[in-house]
Amino acid sequence: MASRRLRAFKRWMKSKGFQWSDALEFVEIQEEGIAVRALCQLKEGDVVAKMPKEACLTTKTSGASEIIEEAGLDGHLGLAFTIMYERSLGADSPWVGYLQLLPLQECVPICWTLDEVNELLCGTELHQTVQEDKVLIYEDWKDNILPLLEFAPSKLNPKFFGIEQYFAAKSLISSRSFEIDDYHGFGMVPLADLFNHKTGAEDVHFTAMSSNYESDTDVDGYNNNEGIVEEEALNQNSSMDMTASNTANVENCIVSDMEGSSVSEGDTSMLEMIMIKDVSSGVEVFNTYGLLGNAALLHRYGFTEQDNAYDIVNIDMELVLKWCSSSFSDRHSRARVSLWRRSGYSACGVQNTEYFEISYDGEPQIELLILLHIMLLPDNAYHRLDLSVSVAGNCHESSGTTLLNDIVFPNKAFNMSKKLLLPKKVYDALLSLANMRESLYGLNSIEDDIEALGRCSIIREKKLYHSLMLRVNERKILQKLRSYASQPFKATNHSSQRKKLKRITKKSS
Numbered sequence: 001m002a003s004r005r006l007r008a009f010k011r012w013m014k015s016k017g018f019q020w021s022d023a024l025e026f027v028e029i030q031e032e033g034i035a036v037r038a039l040c041q042l043k044e045g046d047v048v049a050k051m052p053k054e055a056c057l058t059t060k061t062s063g064a065s066e067i068i069e070e071a072g073l074d075g076h077l078g079l080a081f082t083i084m085y086e087r088s089l090g091a092d093s094p095w096v097g098y099l100q101l102l103p104l105q106e107c108v109p110i111c112w113t114l115d116e117v118n119e120l121l122c123g124t125e126l127h128q129t130v131q132e133d134k135v136l137i138y139e140d141w142k143d144n145i146l147p148l149l150e151f152a153p154s155k156l157n158p159k160f161f162g163i164e165q166y167f168a169a170k171s172l173i174s175s176r177s178f179e180i181d182d183y184h185g186f187g188m189v190p191l192a193d194l195f196n197h198k199t200g201a202e203d204v205h206f207t208a209m210s211s212n213y214e215s216d217t218d219v220d221g222y223n224n225n226e227g228i229v230e231e232e233a234l235n236q237n238s239s240m241d242m243t244a245s246n247t248a249n250v251e252n253c254i255v256s257d258m259e260g261s262s263v264s265e266g267d268t269s270m271l272e273m274i275m276i277k278d279v280s281s282g283v284e285v286f287n288t289y290g291l292l293g294n295a296a297l298l299h300r301y302g303f304t305e306q307d308n309a310y311d312i313v314n315i316d317m318e319l320v321l322k323w324c325s326s327s328f329s330d331r332h333s334r335a336r337v338s339l340w341r342r343s344g345y346s347a348c349g350v351q352n353t354e355y356f357e358i359s360y361d362g363e364p365q366i367e368l369l370i371l372l373h374i375m376l377l378p379d380n381a382y383h384r385l386d387l388s389v390s391v392a393g394n395c396h397e398s399s400g401t402t403l404l405n406d407i408v409f410p411n412k413a414f415n416m417s418k419k420l421l422l423p424k425k426v427y428d429a430l431l432s433l434a435n436m437r438e439s440l441y442g443l444n445s446i447e448d449d450i451e452a453l454g455r456c457s458i459i460r461e462k463k464l465y466h467s468l469m470l471r472v473n474e475r476k477i478l479q480k481l482r483s484y485a486s487q488p489f490k491a492t493n494h495s496s497q498r499k500k501l502k503r504i505t506k507k508s509s
């Protein structure tokens with residue numbers, strides 16, 4: 001039996017022209033939220049829901065659109081204002097049936113206290129990012145929202161536009177907004193945002209037909225402009241070329257006779273959820289928010305997954321330079337880093353936030369190994385390389401690599417097995433870096449963390465549970481890195497595909 005909230009939501013959806021298959025069941029699980037389940041077998045190609053764009057909550061559809069336009073509030077700032085504004089209207093908001101179903105906020109780290117952030121995220125990939133996010137979000141609010149309250153006190157009740165309400169709105173945007181189209185931009189899409197996430201194993205796709213008729217957008221996940229991950233194309237099907245093999249019984253409007261025709265036939269006013277695989281009766285229907293590691297999942301959605309193959313750990317350039325300073329003069333380090341760059345190598349990220357990725361398997365980014373190698377080259381080999389790179393001028397990566405191979409690895413074997421031929425001291429340096437990175441987690445050992453995770457309740461201690469999961473998984477990667485560095489002569493499979501992941505963005509939008 002659906003809860004009152006859910007029944008009210010369904011009534012609201014009907015009144016706004018939403019259509020959904022009665023093979024979908026919305027289930028409310030105490031303290032866990034809502035999930036979507038199949039009531040009977042769903043087939044690949046079924047259109048299981050249609051959402052009118054006009055009923056989505058965006059900066060264009062909201063009653064606040066004029067204020068937003070006048071104030072020039074763009075993107076997520078505008079959408080956060082929209083959410084706060086519609087919430088401030090209470091029962092008078094056209095989205096009341098939707099808003100009453102939303103949680104007040106999502107339990108993402110930007111909504112944790114600073115003490116919680118410092119205690120729970122210490123050492124993890126999220127620590128610095130969330131600290132910075134909190135400051136930036138506060139500044140956004142102070143510079144853009146606060147002045148509006150001062151100028152329009154009669155229209156805007158400050159109670160609904162405070163910093164806490166702003167953080168709450170930001171958390172809802174990060175965890176459940178979708179890119180709709182060029183006109184609406186990002187927005188809240190009722191119904192589509194009820195599906196939970198499963199990494200790389202989704203059943204349903206959110207599909208937005210572009211309003212300018214030029215192309216349609218297949219939006220696999222949510223809110224991708226936060227820049228956290230580079231999603232690999234999960235499924236190349238677009239709504240135009242996906243033929244409905246079977247049309248689900250859509251409540252409130254039976255969409256019939258779609259066989260053989262493309263779904264939605266250019267109807268740009270509706271968004272759709274389309275099954276991309278069969279799902280058996282009684283089973284949860286999952287979307288995917290992208291191929292995300294746990295840091296990104298926790299950052300944006302407030303949860304983690306147990307064995308997440310998209311997890312990575314980063315070693316910051318700053319840490320590498322700190323290691324260098326313990327063995328070499330500043331002059332030595334600067335010259336070697338410069339040669340590394342001139343040889344065509346670079347790290348991930350931008351100048352002051354450069355870092356090297358350690359993959360889920362504990363494999364370091366090759367650019368890090370090369371940097372350590374150049375750092376440790378004897379002076380004569382360094383001078384030869386320096387001279388050749390200078391003669392070659394501003395060489396690009398491939399010529400830099402060739403030079404490096406010729407001078408540092410004259411027998412060419414470097415290309416065949418980078419690991420076998422790197423001197424042991426490079427692996428010792430890597431081991432030191434792994435230990436330095438590990439020390440950032442503080443005094444608790446990984447065994448302590450695993451034990452604490454085992455004792456902790458995913459329901460009652462959400463923040464602790466997910467931060468421990470993040471810590472433990474990151475530390476397991478560092479363990480693998482240490483074992484990689486300790487067994488330099490054990491062949492590894494360097495051809496294993498590195499997952500294309502970007503670090504959590506430094507700047508929050």
Ligand SMILES: C[S@@+](CC[C@H](N)C(=O)[O-])C[C@H]1O[C@@H](n2cnc3c(N)ncnc32)[C@H](O)[C@@H]1O
Nearest residue numbers: 033034106175176193194195196197301302303
């Ligand atoms: C788009 S909403 C999905 C619907 C949501 N469960 C609800 O109650 O409305 C995203 C939020 O659902 C929760 N969620 C989604 N997938 C999850 C998963 N695999 N494990 C735990 N929580 C998940 C997280 O709280 C996330 O921020």
